[in-house]
Amino acid sequence: MSQRIIAVDDSDIAQDFISATLAELGFEDVVSFVDPRVALSAIERGEATADLILMDIMMPDIDGIELCARIRALEKWSDVPIIMLTSRTDMGSLSEAFLAGANDYVTKPFNRIELQARMRSCLRLKSELDRRRSDETRGARRRSAQAIFEATVPSMLGSKAGFQANLMALSPAMQKELGLIVFRIDGDRDQSDAARVQRKELQRLVAGLFGKVDIPAQDSLAHWEDDLFVLGTLHSDRAQLEQRAQQFIKQVAAASATVKEGWTSRRLTVSACIVPPSDAAVASSLAQGIQGVESAGKTGAPGMISFASTDIGHLQENGQH
Known part of the structure; x- marks a missing residue:
């Protein structure tokens, strides 16, 4: 697969697990950020590109909900699918994530097949939006x-x-x-x-x-x-x-x-x-x-x-x- 994935999670262990799982699913082009501030800076400056973002909700300094909202405010990133990775199941946090512009979420520890299905759905949605945008x-x-x-x-x-x-x-x-x-x-x-x-x-x-x-x-x-x-x-x-x-x-x-x-x-x-x-x-x-x-x-x-x-x-x- 040629899609580039950005993973933002402050845990090194989680990043290793995400990278290994994505490699098993065929996603080889993965850019990892353990500091959400560094991720936001790279995105704002145009130093990072992605077809999909995986993002933890609970992170220091800038949590996933704030990071999601700030990415969504950038015109070039308004349609890039964002999937939240969270161990929290309360609807308050998930609702805030949807309000911030998240497309979907997967609960940790996530199931590999479920993650694959949700990523593919989001990537298909992105492809469809891009196709429609190419109309005359x-x-x-x-x-x-x-x-x-x-x-x-x-x-x-x-x-x-x-x-x-x-x-x-x-x-x-x-x-x-x-x-x-x-x-x-x-x-x-x-x-x-x-x-x-x-x-x-x-x-x-x-x-x-x-x-x-x-x-x-x-x-x-x-x-x-x-x-x-x-x-x-x-x-x-x-x-x-x-x-x-x-x-x-x-x-x-x-x-x-x-x-x-x-x-x-x-x-x-x-x-x-x-x-x-x-x-x-x-x-x-x-x-x-x-x-x-x-x-x-x-x-x-x-x-x-x-x-x-x-x-x-x-x-x-x-x-x-």
């Missing part, structure tokens, strides 16, 4: 982007990378017309092997149930990651988004599936967080939706619908389904 006129790019988005008919759920590509293909004006619904399978994230197997089964079950819901051709529905799903739709107000969310929640409820938790069982349910169209950046809206549905799933009743805090300043329960 700005108007042609926008017409192409709109056609791609509206042609997404998810008879099967799309991937996270495909969903991101659809969103980033929208013109700035169309992004302001975009509403989002983030769904989460209710229940705690048990880290046991048995629980992980069950979560995968539940994800496949919910994906199948979601696929049965009729949605307009302009909508884009995808499995975001783990127990999160996301739907993007154009020109829908808050009431229409709530109605759409209820369709998915009721579809799962109608299946009457159960989930084993220890010695007991509970009904399978999903919660949703609605993010109406706004002037906010898409990454910010996604982060707010993820935070909102996480809060709803942990503190609210099962099958809860909430609104992103940026919309009304607090989470609002709309009833159990």
Whole structure:
């Protein structure tokens, strides 16, 4: 592979592990920085180039979130994919990373196959953006982007990378017309092997149930990651988004599936967080939706619908389904 990768991590041990892993995956052109300030300086001065950046969140002086935001502020680096490497699983840090412009994250100690899949998805996204940018006129790019988005008919759920590509293909004006619904399978994230197997089964079950819901051709529905799903739709107000969310929640409820938790069982349910169209950046809206549905799933009743805090300043329960 010819892609150049920049790895920023203040741990020498982590850098050695990253370099060895990337070499096994076929990425030989890797530039490592243990000091985030040196990395930022090299990038700002044009001394460093990359097709993708791997970046630790927890670093001294400049943490990964600040470094990500400062790189994103540079025009030539606005579309270079950034994957955060973190041992922290709290959604606060991950949401901040998305707000700063991160494309994805991998939790340490990362799985080699998972890292490879996420890197390839990000690199494909970068290639697609570069290809679209080579179109002859700005108007042609926008017409192409709109056609791609509206042609997404998810008879099967799309991937996270495909969903991101659809969103980033929208013109700035169309992004302001975009509403989002983030769904989460209710229940705690048990880290046991048995629980992980069950979560995968539940994800496949919910994906199948979601696929049965009729949605307009302009909508884009995808499995975001783990127990999160996301739907993007154009020109829908808050009431229409709530109605759409209820369709998915009721579809799962109608299946009457159960989930084993220890010695007991509970009904399978999903919660949703609605993010109406706004002037906010898409990454910010996604982060707010993820935070909102996480809060709803942990503190609210099962099958809860909430609104992103940026919309009304607090989470609002709309009833159990």
